[in-house]
Amino acid sequence: DIQMTQSPSSLSASVGDRVTITCRASQSIRSSLNWYQQKPGQAPKLLIYAASSLQSGVPSRFSGSGSGTDFTLTISSLQPEDFATYYCQQTYSTPWTFGRGTKVEI
Amino acid sequence: EVQLVESGGGLVQPGGSLRLSCAASGFTFSNYWMGWVRQAPGKGLEWVANIKQDGSEKKFVDSLKGRFTISRDNAKNSLYLQMNSLRAEDTAVYYCARIQYGSGSFWFDPWGQGTLVAVSS
Numbered sequence: 197d198i199q200m201t202q203s204p205s206s207l208s209a210s211v212g213d214r215v216t217i218t219c220r221a222s223q224s225i226r227s228s229l230n231w232y233q234q235k236p237g238q239a240p241k242l243l244i245y246a247a248s249s250l251q252s253g254v255p256s257r258f259s260g261s262g263s264g265t266d267f268t269l270t271i272s273s274l275q276p277e278d279f280a281t282y283y284c285q286q287t288y289s290t291p292w293t294f295g296r297g298t299k300v301e302i
Numbered sequence: 303e304v305q306l307v308e309s310g311g312g313l314v315q316p317g318g319s320l321r322l323s324c325a326a327s328g329f330t331f332s333n334y335w336m337g338w339v340r341q342a343p344g345k346g347l348e349w350v351a352n353i354k355q356d357g358s359e360k361k362f363v364d365s366l367k368g369r370f371t372i373s374r375d376n377a378k379n380s381l382y383l384q385m386n387s388l389r390a391e392d393t394a395v396y397y398c399a400r401i402q403y404g405s406g407s408f409w410f411d412p413w414g415q416g417t418l419v420a421v422s423s
Contacts, residue, residue, distance in 0.1 A: 230409040238415075240397070245402070294348070297347075
């Protein structure tokens, strides 16, 4: 199984900060990496697919990069509604696996 | 509007069974792979299973093979998860999600709101 190591597990930030979350795969997954945002009591929401493609309707302050084993989600200027937990997911091979999540807090 | 609505969750005793349903609307259900993901209370996301458009291909996480089965009824625009021999560790919110494909990759979008399964005596 492909292991996804996400870091940090949590971070404290302020509105307007630039935030970077990383995800490392235990083997190459090419660009089969997605990012989701989850707020308490809600279902996950797709932000980025195929490593760097912004899902329709998602603000442009979110961006994704990377390929192979190392990936990054960047929020260029953190907004109040961005405080949430973020998960990476690989879909290169089954079992599809998620990172453990990064909780972004004030 | 694309919508997925899960149902069938609830409290069940260890060893019991439960069948979850996911009603799809707003898109041509038979054109998409579909999947289930679960989330134990306070924990992260765990992929459970996927099923091909016509039901001919199914993929499962190894730890659940033999206890859980995935199926679909395209005439009813519905996805199902049959869960047998339930254990306390199966307690989770279960989400259904549509699988999209492009650029050589797959992703889940959208997700349903989830249904809670609690396994306890």
